[in-house]
């Protein structure tokens with residue numbers, strides 16, 4: 155492997171949300187943090203190099219978006235995911251959650267119902283509630299150890315007048331990479347009931363062999379026409395602090411509305427660093443991604459084997475994608491407070507407590523596997539020892 159993902163990089167005192175907030179959030183600065191979804195790995199060398207070069211310019215003035223930036227995106231999705239995106243479908247926004255929130259604001263009315271499939275990434279709740287819309291939950295069903303969509307219930311929500319659905323593809327938490335057939339069934343219902351799909355595909359590059367990602371909007375032109383896809387290079391290449399993402403909207407009237415609001419809010423200007431970083435990521439860092447995925451899969455396998463031996467009451471859900479492992483801890487407790495006490499006070503680790511993803515997540519914990527193996531080993535040992543204790 156050309157990259158050393160075992161390297162321990164000191165992130166404390168770097169204003170890292172993950173590392174430097176543990177005392178504030180979890181009560182003890184010695185807690186090992188494996189929670190918020192960024193990686194404890196250096197970003198790819200090509201990305202670091204262009205950022206250093208941009209920093210050397212020393213004048214951080216306004217910059218603009220170039221055709222080469224757009225090409226790096228369209229080429230990436232064509233090459234890696236066989237999805238043809240036209241450059242003019244791409245609207246830059248600071249973050250994926252911005253796209254979710256703006257889409258709700260622009261394409262639904264106050265009081266409208268927006269569907270989510272819980273348990274799900276917690277800002278999905280915030281953007282619906284914060285925009286004055288109604289959350290309609292279509293809880294995922296656990297079938298043979300995998301999450302599946304409940305199409306019968308979904309249809310009742312669509313038939314009752316839901317205007318939009320926030321899809322998480324691949325799904326966080328649970329690491330479910332939705333198959334083409336599942337997405338086709340969803341698309342059929344959305345078309346039948348005129349429901350707009352806002353598809354958060356930020357984890358799209360983080361899938362394991364045998365679980366290919368299908369872009370929802372790639373299913374057909376008709377499906378693309380009712381879809382806003384929220385994408386970014388930030389999760390894939392560990393750049394979330396650069397705050398850069400893009401929406402892909404092929405429907406011209408929806409795109410015009412979205413684009414106009416982005417300009418009115420004045421959040422359209424390219425950041426000094428972001429464009430070069432995204433280009434270096436998509437054009438020059440594919441091997442880094444391949445190696446990182448192998449390393450993270452190794453971490454996943456290690457964790458599953460370790461827990462089976464040392465904490466057999468904990469049942470991990472096998473991740474098909476994302477670098478997040480979703481642990482069923484219900485045999486220990488379904489009480490969020492009990493699991494928090496176990497993590498923070500006894501084990502001195504911080505995983506994400508599951509009820510933050512919705513009531514269905516109570517009794518579950520989400521562990522971030524994008525860290526050097528030695529950190530994972532230490533965290534799992536502390537966790538298993540605390541359970542035994």
Ligand SMILES: Cc1ncc(COP(=O)(O)O)c(C=O)c1O
Pocket residue numbers: 191248249250251252275322326354356357386388394398399
């Ligand atoms: C599903 C999902 N969407 C969005 C985000 C955050 O994206 P951004 O920081 O671009 O808003 C995350 C981060 O973990 C995520 O898991």
